[in-house]
Amino acid sequence: MGRRVVKEGLARGVLAQPWRSVVVHAADLLKLPTRAQAALLAVGRPAVLSGATSLYLHGISAADDTAVHLTVPYSRRVKSRQGLVVHRAEFQPSDVLELDGLPVFSLDRALADQLCDGDKRTAFAALEEALHNLAPEQRGILHTNVRDRIIDRHDRRGIHRAQMLLALATGEAESPAESVLRLIVVEAGLPVPVAQYEIGTVDGRKLYVLDLAWPELRIALEYDGYAAHEGRQDYDAERDARMAARGWITIRATAADLRDPRRLLAELRGAFERRTA
Structure with missing residues (x-):
């Protein structure tokens, strides 16, 4: 291209120089x-x-x-x-x-x-x-x-x-956020949860799949990702009520809890204390 053309391309923003001696098309830099x-x-x-x-x-x-x-x-x-x-x-x-x-x-x-x-x-x-x-x-x-x-x-x-x-690691998590949530729980000293635990009907049909669960205590932990749960608040509330009727405590986590899990862990520990009392 020649030095002059390269310098003009850099000046106009058509080209970019991420590191010394290397020039790329600016549109491809991302x-x-x-x-x-x-x-x-x-x-x-x-x-x-x-x-x-x-x-x-x-x-x-x-x-x-x-x-x-x-x-x-x-x-x-x-x-x-x-x-x-x-x-x-x-x-x-x-x-x-x-x-x-x-x-x-x-x-x-x-x-x-x-x-x-x-x-x-x-x-x-x-x-x-x-x-x-x-x-x-x-x-x-x-x-x-x-x-x-x-x-x-x-x-x-x-x-x-x-x-x-x-x-x-099990490979059962449906998203990176669910994996991080499982790691947070275990590092906090809580028992290792079961990933993707299935809840079935009396006739053997699959009813729900829980992100994380402690089946022996009937405690469920669900991750509410924005994309997956946008506009689903009513459905989630109804599902939690049906799970409660089956004896389950459902705790929900969001992306904010991944950044600061103190609220989530306090709620989880409270559920464990109630179930193990």
Whole structure:
């Protein structure tokens, strides 16, 4: 294009320069694959997209991070910069695969790394989503592969946390928010709830499916996502009343409770105290 055309494009906002020496079409800057390719150009090879970036390119929506994460060998001296997070670790060619022309860590390697040193909630939700996307008979294979990756890590930091999160994951959650809600409850010291618990009629028909439940105490925890529950307040209230007639306590959580769970946990503990008194 030539220096003059590039400078004019940058001045008019047609082009953008996310990092030094890399220019992209400004209209494509919000697309993760474009930013990922730009990051690889800025850092140079060898490098592989990793962490949340790798997981998102694998189709894991829970790993939505505006920054691009990539990993380089310990021998390279590359610094992180705004919007670009550089990790250092050793990896083999067998750890890397190509998605849409981009080098990314395999799903089990990316999950293991995220469980050990990524954001805890994002890592757990990503693992749950990855398991949920598989057929039930295939979940055990991914679970085993991630476990082996964690055990074989040279960097031992975060391994105990990763093993705890892996043991808690079932793949039953219907959304990342439900996964985060389950993690919040368990970390607060409450018993591990059953995910997607079915309530049936006397003749065996499925009546309701509860997000989280403690069946022996008949306590249910439902997540009210905005999109799924918009305009459904009357239906939810009627459902809660029918569940109450069956002896269930239903507690509802929203996105605000994920940010600050104190109200939710107080209500849950109150329900447990009533049922265990």
